[in-house]
Amino acid sequence: MKISYLWLKDFVAFDESPSDIARMLTFLGIEATVPSAAGATWKNVITAKVLDVQKHPNADKLSLCSLTDGQSTFSVVCGAPNVAAGQVVPLALIGAELPGGLKIGKAKIRGVESQGMICSERELGLREESAGIMVLPDSIAPGKPLAEALSGGDTTIEVEIPTNRPDALSHAGIAREIAAKLRKPVTFPDTKQKSIPADVNVTILESELCPRYTGAIIENVTVAPSPAWMAQRLEKCGLRPINNIVDITNYVLLEMGHPLHAFDLDKLDGKALTVRRAQPGEKFNALDGKEYPLADSMLVIADNSRAQAVAGIIGGADSGVSQSTRSILLESALFAPYSVRRTSKTLGISTDSSYRFERGCSWDSAELAGWRAINLIEELSGGTLRARKDVTTKTFVPVNITLRPARAAHLLDVPFTSKEAESILSLLGCKVTPAGDALSVDVPSWRLDLKQETDLLEELIRIKGYEHVPTAVMPVMPDIREGKKAESAENIARARLASLGFSEAVNYSFSEKKSLEFFSLEPAHLIANPLSKENEALRPSLLPGLWKNFILNSGKGNERILLFETGTIFTKAGERKSLAILACGNVWEQWWAWKNNSAPRTYDYYFIKGIIESIFCDGNKFTVTENSAPSAYFHPGQSARLEANGTMLGEFGMLRPEYNATVAFAEFDISAIEQNWNRQPPLYESLDRFPPVKRDLSILAPKNIAFSKISATVSASVPPAKNITLSCRLDDIYEDDQKLGADKRSYTMNLTFHPATHTLTDQEAGQLLDGIIADLQKLSISLRA
């Protein structure tokens, strides 16, 4: 909201500069700034009146203007088509410097000397864009420095009022804050209240939605432009002057914060107003020129035939004040905030009036603002108050709060005496009476935010200043009820991935439906009110986000893309934390020393498997098993799942060839991993006391037997009772259709027996090996010749 610095001085006397006031308000909880005045750089820019406009002798599109500052005459070349005799315009004289750095010197334009430049708003730094020169109001006299002419010696202060402080949405409200801070009295405009017949036809049918409605009839008004002082103040605050009646309602709104509305009495059917709900299907022609469909949840002010205003939001086109208006019915009312808010949202109309009503207006201001406007209308439009009616549907009971000043020390660590508390609260408009050790505080009707003791404590420290609160060090008492928190599996996995060269991604939680379809993924949740397609669904997997990152990085020429992400995904079963890995490209960076290495250099299934085993299987009883039903995007023959005791923890493998990139992907349920993570410290296993015995085993196996079956058979072959552990390392795989047969594959394994209790003899080792071979033969696996 824009406020006028000089206007504030109507209510409280102070010498502080505009920027001092802005700072003071900021430290009272009302963020305020003085917009950096573009005028600071308008040296030698004055107001001037255009006397005459001639065509430039040598250029079609230029004109030669003659201007005066009241004393001298200047001849200036101008290129704007909108220049005309009689206008008051900003004129940059020779020696002027404009915000963009443009310096005005003597210049000849197409052979004609120009003694300055008529400026546009863009050239003055007032707007980004402007068409033609700036034309000032006629009320501005020529020959004044432009900055002074535009400001009228006043300064605009921009303020942001918190939602709980509708009382501060006015000059009087802001002045009250300043007065309290300066401990000075505040004086508000005198309202002359007359006793007058209540001969106004106003009926409230919805007492809940409209607790108070005052209507005043003022006759014989002359609708005319407002006086300059009022027009200037409105403009200072960003409002366009319209006519005296409308301007007065706006002026009182800005002054006292209470919205008013003036109806043209003669346009009201039956000269009567009813506060009622809209009828289903009722239509309303608003002042903004649009037609709105109304619903019966909406409150309207209607005459005998139709709605003439949407309560507290906008007036009707038919009963608005116009040049021909002779009598007005002035509304000053109270409407239920939630109702105004809902209607405003439904209709998509937000006005200065609805903004205030939905935050809450004051019982007293409804009356005072009405009188203030009546006084001004009588004074400025020649009208006469003929009748006034104040309809109330409830009795106003001021909020009373018991304040224990000792509680301030308890909550804030700042002591307040009763006297200091009383002084501050009184300045804010409260009625304070002692009640034992406490104070009984009657809250003024405009302070809707003061409901309980803590609200008053905030007022005390807000006015006194937060700088008075000490900075105290709280005793550090670590919460050890739950014991030392183990490092999360998530963080262990993240650290291991980073050490393997993977960088961490953070993606949005949303997905486009189209990108989900690409991976045959179904969203579990759609957003009801997305701003764009990007926000239309919640991600059911981390894949679409990582895929987007892959495409971006691949487009930037990265040949190796290693990413992981942990984040919440949203599935039909609920939201859960997920961890995903995406790998593409060379396992190792290109390096000069790679010669005839036969190892694959790009990420394939076995690399991602190795990564997953190194991250998750070390120290945990997690196993990689075949995946009978992988997610649709996985290569069915090159993917697997990670399990713990039969619980699926996630799946991984290569994406299908249709994605046209050799990409390895993995995604895991973090909470399932957390639950199954081995938290036991490892138990020390004694180092080999007896020498290990090594044997190599070459076998010929049918291709359709999975290697895991072979290795499990080998491991299970040594009875536990023997106290010998067997480790088995796959050394070589060999296929040869001619020599071995197309359905056979040969494996060479290095077996190592680690005896725990005695030295193994050759004979024992031979027996163990024979046992293994016998077990393998049951699977039609033979020794390779």
Add this chain to the structure above:
Amino acid sequence: MLETLIEIGRQARHSIEEAGDIETLEKVRVTVLGRKGHLTEILRGLAGLPIEQRKSTGEQANVLREELERMIADKTATLKRKSIGEKLAADRIDTTLPGFPFSRGRFHPLRQTLEEISSIFVSLGFSVAEGPELETDWYNFEALNIPPDHPARDNQDTFYLAGDKRLLRTHTSPVQVHVMEKQNPPLKVIVPGRVFRNEATDATHSAIFHQVEGLAVDERITFSYLKGILTLFVHRFFGANVDLRFRPSHFQFTEPSAEVDIQCTICKGAGCRICKGTGWLEMLGCGMVHPNVFKAVNYDPEKYTGFAFGIGVERFAMFKYGVDDIRLFYENNLKFLEQF
């Protein structure tokens, strides 16, 4: 006999000196000192000699043997040194060729910032809690003293689920309520997490961002403790010489509420484009827990007081790393990620 010894000695010395490698030297040793070596045979034949001759020849033969053994040992050492030197020379590589390019992955700068913030509070005795991202209206708004139709809801444009009453939480504050429902005071907890606002994304706004919420409740928690803990935190994060200030603000769930500004990290308070000439940066919101929030979780507001604060992780990360566009955090360009 003596002549023979002298001749053996002369030839042996010569051969030892001439030997160019270990193998040749070994042959020399075998020829002279081996089982059938010339000198060995003389020593073996001593028994058949007359007594005086045996004595003098024996002495001289033994002197010669010791001399030759010493010479061979010395020569062996010399040859070994020479052979290792040759091997070293032959194995010399260009050590200036590039080393193996092991790659190093990076943690995301937002996660690094979030963890730095969390670790400071953990060191100050706070425990860590998390909560759901899909919330009910009660936890996100009502329990936090934001009733339906309250204008404060305008500040938090909300994403609602289609066909579901839930919404995406607009702040981490609902976790305050979850924690207090489960646990009785005293408590000191922080809540790191992701939050959602239904607003257009630009260089400084994101529909998704991260917060670290803080909450402390006990019988004697004061505003001065809040100032103390946040001052410690800001000094640990930005440096002990960074000034900060508290000014009144409004949040529905705290009373009194405060906004914390820190001295601009770019211009050190002189005023610049980043701080809009004020010399201060708005960093976080905080306040004393509103009694209505305590009532919503059945805490006695007469007995307990508490403070709460909310830190915007993106904002801290932007100032920490000098990132000027919030969207960079969510693009995951490796050229960006690998800088952290």
